[in-house]
Amino acid sequence: MSIDLSQFHQVFFEESFEGLDIMESSLLALDLSEVDAETINTIFRAAHSIKGGAGTFGFMQVSSFTHVVETLLDEIRGGDRDIEQDHVDLFLLCVDCLRGLMTDLQAGSEPDMAQADDLKSKFEAILAGETIATEGNVEGAIEGTVEGTIESSASSLESKQGSDESALQGWKVEFIPCEDVLCTGNEPYRMFRELQDLAEAEGGGVEVIPHLERLPEFSKMHPEMCYLSWTILVRAGIELSDIEEIFEWVVDECDIRYQKLADSDLSTVESHQAPETIEDVNEVASTATPVAEEAIAEEAVVEEVVVEEAVSTEEISGEQKIDQVTEKLDQAVAEKAKNAPPKAAKASSKAAENTSIRVSIDKIDGLINMVGELVITQSMLGQLGQEFDVSRVQRLQEGLSQLEQNTRELQESVMKIRMLPISFAFSRFPRLVRDLSKQLDKEVDLVMLGENTELDKTVMEKIGDPLVHLVRNSLDHGLESVEERTDKGKSRAGTITLNAYHHGGNIVIEVKDDGAGLNKDRIRSKAIEKGLIGEDEVLTDAQIHDLIFQAGFSTADVVSDVSGRGVGMDVVRRNIAELNGTIDVSSTPGEGSLFSIRLPLTLAILDGQLVKVGEEVYIFPLVSIVESIQLEKSMLNNITGNQFVMQLRNDYIPIVCLQDVFNIDLEKKDLEGAMLVVVEGDNEKIGIVVDELLGQQQVVIKSLEKNYQKVDSISGATILGDGTVALIVDISGLNNKPVDKNTDDQTQAA
Amino acid sequence: MTSAAQQKNNDTVSGVNSDDEQQYLTFIMAGEEYGVDILAVQEIRGWEATTVVPNAPDYIKGVINLRGTIVPIMDLRSRFNLERVEYSPVTVVIILKVETERGERVMGIVVDAVSDVHSISDSDTRNSPELIEDLNTEFIRSLVSVDDNMIILLDVQRLLTIDKQILNIAAEVAADKE
Numbered sequence: 038m039s040i041d042l043s044q045f046h047q048v049f050f051e052e053s054f055e056g057l058d059i060m061e062s063s064l065l066a067l068d069l070s071e072v073d074a075e076t077i078n079t080i081f082r083a084a085h086s087i088k089g090g091a092g093t094f095g096f097m098q099v100s101s102f103t104h105v106v107e108t109l110l111d112e113i114r115g116g117d118r119d120i121e122q123d124h125v126d127l128f129l130l131c132v133d134c135l136r137g138l139m140t141d142l143q144a145g146s147e148p149d150m151a152q153a154d155d156l157k158s159k160f161e162a163i164l165a166g167e168t169i170a171t172e173g174n175v176e177g178a179i180e181g182t183v184e185g186t187i188e189s190s191a192s193s194l195e196s197k198q199g200s201d202e203s204a205l206q207g208w209k210v211e212f213i214p215c216e217d218v219l220c221t222g223n224e225p226y227r228m229f230r231e232l233q234d235l236a237e238a239e240g241g242g243v244e245v246i247p248h249l250e251r252l253p254e255f256s257k258m259h260p261e262m263c264y265l266s267w268t269i270l271v272r273a274g275i276e277l278s279d280i281e282e283i284f285e286w287v288v289d290e291c292d293i294r295y296q297k298l299a300d301s302d303l304s305t306v307e308s309h310q311a312p313e314t315i316e317d318v319n320e321v322a323s324t325a326t327p328v329a330e331e332a333i334a335e336e337a338v339v340e341e342v343v344v345e346e347a348v349s350t351e352e353i354s355g356e357q358k359i360d361q362v363t364e365k366l367d368q369a370v371a372e373k374a375k376n377a378p379p380k381a382a383k384a385s386s387k388a389a390e391n392t393s394i395r396v397s398i399d400k401i402d403g404l405i406n407m408v409g410e411l412v413i414t415q416s417m418l419g420q421l422g423q424e425f426d427v428s429r430v431q432r433l434q435e436g437l438s439q440l441e442q443n444t445r446e447l448q449e450s451v452m453k454i455r456m457l458p459i460s461f462a463f464s465r466f467p468r469l470v471r472d473l474s475k476q477l478d479k480e481v482d483l484v485m486l487g488e489n490t491e492l493d494k495t496v497m498e499k500i501g502d503p504l505v506h507l508v509r510n511s512l513d514h515g516l517e518s519v520e521e522r523t524d525k526g527k528s529r530a531g532t533i534t535l536n537a538y539h540h541g542g543n544i545v546i547e548v549k550d551d552g553a554g555l556n557k558d559r560i561r562s563k564a565i566e567k568g569l570i571g572e573d574e575v576l577t578d579a580q581i582h583d584l585i586f587q588a589g590f591s592t593a594d595v596v597s598d599v600s601g602r603g604v605g606m607d608v609v610r611r612n613i614a615e616l617n618g619t620i621d622v623s624s625t626p627g628e629g630s631l632f633s634i635r636l637p638l639t640l641a642i643l644d645g646q647l648v649k650v651g652e653e654v655y656i657f658p659l660v661s662i663v664e665s666i667q668l669e670k671s672m673l674n675n676i677t678g679n680q681f682v683m684q685l686r687n688d689y690i691p692i693v694c695l696q697d698v699f700n701i702d703l704e705k706k707d708l709e710g711a712m713l714v715v716v717e718g719d720n721e722k723i724g725i726v727v728d729e730l731l732g733q734q735q736v737v738i739k740s741l742e743k744n745y746q747k748v749d750s751i752s753g754a755t756i757l758g759d760g761t762v763a764l765i766v767d768i769s770g771l772n773n774k775p776v777d778k779n780t781d782d783q784t785q786a787a
Numbered sequence: 788m789t790s791a792a793q794q795k796n797n798d799t800v801s802g803v804n805s806d807d808e809q810q811y812l813t814f815i816m817a818g819e820e821y822g823v824d825i826l827a828v829q830e831i832r833g834w835e836a837t838t839v840v841p842n843a844p845d846y847i848k849g850v851i852n853l854r855g856t857i858v859p860i861m862d863l864r865s866r867f868n869l870e871r872v873e874y875s876p877v878t879v880v881i882i883l884k885v886e887t888e889r890g891e892r893v894m895g896i897v898v899d900a901v902s903d904v905h906s907i908s909d910s911d912t913r914n915s916p917e918l919i920e921d922l923n924t925e926f927i928r929s930l931v932s933v934d935d936n937m938i939i940l941l942d943v944q945r946l947l948t949i950d951k952q953i954l955n956i957a958a959e960v961a962a963d964k965e
Contacts, residue, residue, distance in 0.1 A: 653839055699841030741840075744893045745850065745859040748840055754850060754857045762838040762852045 049090045050143045051393060053099075054136070056083040058464060061132045064125055065467040072120055080128070081110045087135065099138050101238045102153045105160040106131050108276055112164075124163075129468070131156055161240065164274040207241065207273055207298040208280055213266040214291040220261055223287045231283050232271060241273020270298060394494055396454050404450050411443045448735075452642060455495070459537045459546070460488035462501050466508055466535060473512050480519055480530035481512060487537040492544050496616055496636055500546070503609040503620075507548040507632050508533060510606070515552035515630055525627070527551070543618075543660065546634045555624040557581050582622045586610040617752055619718070619769060643738055645755070645765065647731035648714065650695045651703045654763040655727075656736055656755060661768040663715040663722060665730060668692075670709045681708060683724050690715060692724045698750060698771065718768035725771070734758075738765065807909045813938055814881065814898040817869045820938045821898070822905065822931075827883050827943040829893065831901055834878040848897065853882065860895040866946075867926075872899070885944050894947045905938065907931050912940065 060083045063076050084107045091099035106128065112118040134152045141148035210232075214225060233243040246268040253264060271280065277295060284293050418436045421429060463485050474481040492500075516522075516531035523529060534549040557578065564570045564584045576584075586606045613620050618636035637643070637660075645656035672683045673692075681692040692713065696703045713724045736755035741748060741764070752767035811822035837849030837860050846865040850857050860880060864871055880895040912929035928942040 701839065701841070739855075739857045741850065741857055743890070744857060745840070745847075749842060751841060754838075756852045756855065756857075760852055761836075762850050762857055764838065764840070 046094060046143075049094055050139055053087045053090060053139055056087050057132050057136050057139075059083045061129065061468055062464055064128050064132070065471060067120070067125060069120065069122055069125070074114070077110070077114050077120070081107065081114050084110055096142055098148055098150055098153065099135065099142070102131075102138070102157055103135065104238065105157050105164075108274075109160055109163060111276065127156070127159060127163075161274055208271045208275065208277065209296040209298050210269040210271065210280060211266075211294040211296070212269055212284070212291065213293070214263050214287060216262045216264065218263045218287060218291060221287075221290065225263070225267070228283050228287075229269065232269065232280065235275055235279060235283070236271050236273035239273035239275055241271065241275070243272070244270040246270070272298070394454070394457075400450065400454055404447070404454070407443065407447045407450055411440075411447060414439050414443050448642075453491075455493050456491035457494050457497055458489045459492050459497065459544070462492075462497050462504060463488055463535055463537075465501070465505070469505065469508060470512065470533065473509065477513060478518070479512065479516055481516060482530050482532045484532060484534045486534065490537040490539060490544060492537075492636070499612060499616055500634070500636065503612045503634070504546065504548065506606070506609045508535070511548055511550040511552065511630065511632075515550035517553050540635070543635045543637060546636070548632045549629060551629040554626040554628055554630050555582055555585065555622070556626070560584050582624060585622065586620070614769070617767070617769075643736055643765065644733065645736045646714070646733050647763065648727040649729040649731055650699075650727050651701050653701065654731065654757065654761075655695065656763050656765045657714060657716060657725075658765070658768060659733060661716045661718050663717050665712065665714045668708055668711050668713050668726075673708060683713070685715065688722060690722045690724045692726060693771065694726045695766075716768045718772045721772055723772055736763075736765070808906050809909070811905050811907055811938070811940060812881070813902040813905060814879070815900045815902050816863060816867075816898050820902055820936060822907070822938045822940045823881070823883065823943050825904060827885055829882040829884040832880045832882060832895070833876065834874045834880055834897065851895065853893070856893060858882065858893050858895055860897060862897045864897070883943050883947060885947050887944070887948070892947055896946070905933055907933070907938075907940070915939075
């Protein structure tokens with residue numbers, strides 16, 4: 038029987054990434070003052086299934102790492118240990134680390150275990166430290182901090198070096214099997230081996246001491262009976278439950294006693310254990326060494342001494358040097374810990390994109406219903422067609438309209454499958470804000486609204502990075518430091534609000550902060566300095582705000598790793614424009630800024646107005662059409678000789694001839710009496726002269742770029758009912774370039 | 788080119804080294820015979836009206852709907868700055884398909900008429916003379932003689948790469964010539 042497990046790998050990765058997301062969000066939701074057992078359980082379950090899955094598929098790196106995480110979680114869950122902020126931090130690092138491992142594995146490359154090993158030793162240190170602390174041998178063994186954890190490992194190392202055995206963590210198992218244990222198919226050797234695997238996974242070891250007392254005389258010995266009993270010393274921070282699991286099959290028939298090794302009867306143990314003491318120290322030292330080594334790899338020569346010393350200590354196992362090593366380890370790890378946050382951020386941003394989609398069963402059921410109705414309608418029409426005469430036209434029309442309705446509903450439902458709540462994009466922000474606010478030493482409350490607003494999956498995937506940019510910017514540049522805020526009489530903690538809602542055929546996503554707002558003077562002077570605007574150019578507020586979207590523009594005085602390099606806002610705008618969306622900013626000095634992104638709900642289907650220019654049919658997105666009117670001479674004004682504007686109520690609207698923009702070879706028309714479609718894009722209105730208004734219909738957007746290339750002012754193409762291709766006009770693209778395009782050939786238009 | 792001649796060609800070549808032998812679809816344009824790798828040919832269609840793409844170079848006649856895909860159509864005559872002719876019912880569009888780093892790319896080329904299929908071994912081909920100062924040489928992969936007729940083998944990959952830069956250069960060159 039051979040099942041190719043690799044076919045399930047993708048599913049495993051997806052589930053694991055989901056599990057990691059759950060862990061992360063639950064960890065962030067955890068309120069330390071009032072720990073909710075259910076949340077801990079959720080985290081534990083997620084970790085457990087990742088471990089289980091990884092084990093099944095043979096990703097031992099992941100499963101052994103997750104196992105340690107799970108162990109600590111289990112202790113917390115079981116109430117043996119209180120969860121602390123530092124634990125949460127450590128768990129979050131683990132989530133990042135696991136995500137990195139999985140991404141590597143998914144890509145088929147060998148994962149980099151350095152960080153995992155590092156974290157693993159920290160966990161082991163916590164676990165080890167706890168045992169010591171409960172027994173009161175070492176005070177303050179758990180300093181929960183990331184740096185502190187290794188301290189505890191060092192101190193356990195220290196105390197281990199001492200003559201008493203109590204610091205050694207592990208279990209003493211008295212295993213006295215019944216005589217017919219072998220007949221039941223249970224092989225003690227196999228259990229020992231399993232124990233050893235378990236212990237070695239934890240960096241420990243197993244010692245099996247056989248007891249021969251029950252061995253009868255040779256002549257009386259039955260070959261299928263087991264006369265031996267054993268004392269097993271498990272030197273590793275293993276859960277009792279894990280050991281019990283190994284003996285699960287024999288526990289009813291055999292006599293098994295577990296004892297914490299530290300408490301064990303020293304007289305029996307000591308004789309066997311004495312030679313190992315040094316070895317144990319070496320073991321611990323060697324688990325600690327990679328940490329040091331890694332830190333050293335990044336730091337300079339100074340710490341190299343640590344390794345040498347650590348190594349030499351191993352050899353000599355001299356007591357006095359341990360202290361020094363401990364100290365240096367502390368230093369090294371502290372340095373390492375400082376480097377950790379940016380690394381973690383890198384790992385999380387690397388998370389692979391999912392290629393599949395999870396759909397709620399409701400949506401599928403709805404679809405099945407609709408397909409059922411469609412089948413009924415179809416059979417009804419089929420029957421009608423077989424015995425058709427004129428008297429049944431009425432029924433035929435009814436049937437056809439029913440078919441139309443079915444089709445539309447079906448289309449909507451299928452589109453809905455692609456729709457996901459925006460919380461998928463928002464979910465990364467609690468973590469991001471948390472890490473960043475720590476890094477920047479600011480206090481931030483993150484408020485998220487409208488998380489259930491649905492958005493097309495493709496759009497969602499592409500909006501993530503721009504949103505991250507915006508939130509980072511708001512945090513870094515927007516919000517003031519705590520001191521500044523208190524000076525200004527604001528609350529200590531700044532607020533960043535993420536909001537999403539539907540508006541017409543668009544989704545609007547807002548990123549709002551209550552920080553200092555955009556500094557108009559500084560933007561202005563910076564823009565002049567960079568030559569983006571002239572010295573004495575008069576700009577409206579909106580125009581000044583708009584400058585921040587220019588390439589290479591940053592007002593940050595100091596370039597930090599968070600933001601300030603001036604790549605960003607222009608990229609944000611470009612990314613959003615690629616999605617046919619727009620971004621606006623409004624800001625009040627001292628009160629904060631508001632970035633609002635408008636995006637089409639879906640990229641695949643569009644309500645369009647068909648218009649005719651010459652022989653060609655073009656499509657305007659219906660959402661951008663404000664109104665359609667017939668031009669009258671009285672409305673027309675000519676500015677700068679060849680640019681016409683039209684007065685419409687209180688606005689002056691520039692008029693654009695599509696044939697000029699698109700360089701269509703057509704006779705110039707008189708503007709008077711022409712059909713004008715007033716459209717709005719980028720918050721500005723323009724009037725577009727067309728020859729004829731045709732119908733409105735939903736069109737499926739097809740890519741023009743795939744086989745051709747990006748065309749200015751065209752957002753895509755579609756196929757009309759008669760099979761011909763019609764191009765979809767990109768209103769905001771048109772908006773940004775009407776004037777210069779027209780100057781050379783509009784003169785005639787008058 | 789008769790089928791007998793092709794057969795003969797096949798016979799002469801296949802004996803030597805059939806491994807690097809490739810089949811080429813040849814077509815006629817302005818009296819010359821051109822060849823494209825037959826694996827790049829998706830189908831051959833008659834000319835049909837296209838939808839004009841705004842601000843496209845003049846050799847892009849527009850786009851058509853090819854079973855739900857938007858496919859641009861290039862007039863190879865104007866691409867090679869040859870004299871233009873009226874399209875007739877026998878005017879042929881060869882739909883070419885190539886793999887690019889951006890994925891599969893499909894495009895149609897308008898040619899005068901489809902000619903033949905030849906098996907041509909790489910070792911029989913000759914590089915085109917490098918002296919020609921013409922933009923179009925970059926589309927020519929090599930030249931080959933089949934029965935004393937020269938066939939110009941085209942580099943389909945390059946032909947279908949209509950990046951903005953090339954477009955601009957092409958437009959400039961075209962403008963200069965005018």
